[in-house]
Each structure stands twice: as structure tokens, then as C-alpha cells.
């Protein structure tokens with residue numbers, strides 16, 4: 001399954017959610033590949049693997065790329081990445097379906113249970129590649145008026161693309177006390193069936209999660225994320 005978390009606006013929690021999703025699936029015995037497509041090198045920064053020889057710029061130019069195996073879990077799960085290259089933004093004329101084509105050509109869909117793509121927070125060639133390659137698209141927006149507006153506009157953009165993928169909207173970094181304008185209600189009213197049932201709470205343990213290979217997602221966090229992960233993957237996870 002190929003999953004892309006996206007929005008046209010920066011800072012909506014795409015990389016955080018992608019990282020969390022990848023770590024969860026990895027800890028549950030899945031073979032996971034993260035492809036970073038943000039020229040700001042978010043995935044490289046999260047995992048400290050900046051400018052590896054094997055990167056997504058090469059992938060988008062049709063070269064054979066060997067994903068970098070980050071860690072193996074006792075559950076049998078593996079977590080690999082194809083990190084970004086700082087030069088990725090120079091690839092502005094690449095075809096929108098190039099990544100989809102390369103994933104197929106290089107057999108990644110057979111080698112990995114989940115491929116998670118992390119695009120930039122803008123509508124450009126990298127984002128279109130991430131969106132066009134996905135079976136499932138998650139549109140992430142924080143619980144703020146600006147993110148809500150961006151998400152409304154972005155859903156129209158996606159609709160114009162006539163995609164066949166599943167699309168979900170998720171409200172991120174929600175804290176009841178920090179939502180006096182009731183933005184969460186506005187999300188639910190505007191996006192109806194597209195909306196993931198529960199918002200993602202404010203969570204502060206992501207850094208520990210990625211830095212310590214033996215770090216276990218805290219049970220409370222895992223429980224609160226379960227609805228998101230089950231909806232997106234379409235599977236029950238114990």
C-alpha cells in the first residue's frame with residue numbers, strides 16, 4: 001500500500017504523521033519504506049541521513065536506487081528510507097507520474113508492505129508525484145483557522161486531479177483547551193465522510209521515537225493514534 005500525507009500548506013504535521021505511521025507499522029512487523037520528497041530534507045533530518053548517495057532525486061530521474069535500511073525490529077519489521085536531496089527542487093519539469101512509474105519499475109511495491117511518501121507543503125512537481133503515486137492520500141491540517149482554510153482549498157485541488165485513490169482528512173495536534181473557535185467542529189462539518197473520526201492529539205515524543213531504536217511508542221499515544229492508523233491502513237491492529 002502506498003500512502004502520501006499532504007497539504008498545500010507547510011507545517012500541517014505531514015512529516016510527523018508519516019514518521020509516526022511508519023514507526024507504528026515497523027513495530028508491528030511490517031516492511032516499511034519512507035520516500036522523502038521535500039527539498040527541505042525533512043525525512044533526512046528526522047533520521048539524520050542527509051544527502052545519502054541513494055536519494056529520491058535519483059529515483060525521480062529514473063536511476064536505480066537502493067533504499068537505506070535504517071533498522072530491523074524483533075517483530076520482523078524493517079524500516080528503510082530513500083532520503084531527499086537538497087537539489088530536489090531543481091527537478092521542476094519531471095512528469096507527475098514519474099514516481100508511480102519508478103516504484104513499479106523498481107519492484108518496491110512487492111518488496112515493502114507499506115510505502116509512505118513525504119512531500120513538501122506546497123503544490124509542485126514533487127507533491128504531484130507523491131499524490132499521483134498514492135493508493136491512499138491523507139490530507140493533514142492542524143486545528144487552526146489557516147490550516148482549515150488551506151485544507152478546504154487543497155481538497156478542491158485534489159478533486160480537480162480526478163484521482164482514483166482513497167482520500168482522508170485528519171485534524172492534527174488537537175487540544176480541546178486550545179480550540180476555543182471550535183475548528184474541530186468546522187473540519188467535521190466541512191469534510192464529513194472524508195474525516196478521520198478522531199483528531200490526532202498534541203504529542204511530544206516523536207523525536208525519542210525516531211532516535212532510539214528500542215523506543216516503544218507509549219501505550220497512551222498508541223491508543224490515541226489507533227483510529228487514525230486503522231482507518232488509513234484499513235486493518236485492525238492489536
Ligand SMILES: Nc1ncnc2c1ncn2[C@@H]1O[C@H](COP(=O)(O)OP(=O)(O)OP(=O)(O)O)[C@@H](O)[C@H]1O
Nearest residue numbers: 009010011012013014015016121173200201202203
Ligand atoms: N500531533 C502533534 N503534536 C505535537 N506537535 C506536532 C504534532 N504534529 C506536528 N507537530 C509539530 O508541528 C511542527 C510541524 O510539523 P511537521 O514538520 O510534521 O509538519 P509538515 O507539514 O511536515 O511541515 P513542512 O510543510 O515544513 O514539511 C513540528 O514542530 C512538529 O513537531
Ligand SMILES: [Mg+2]
Nearest residue numbers: 014015038042
Ligand atoms: Mg514535512
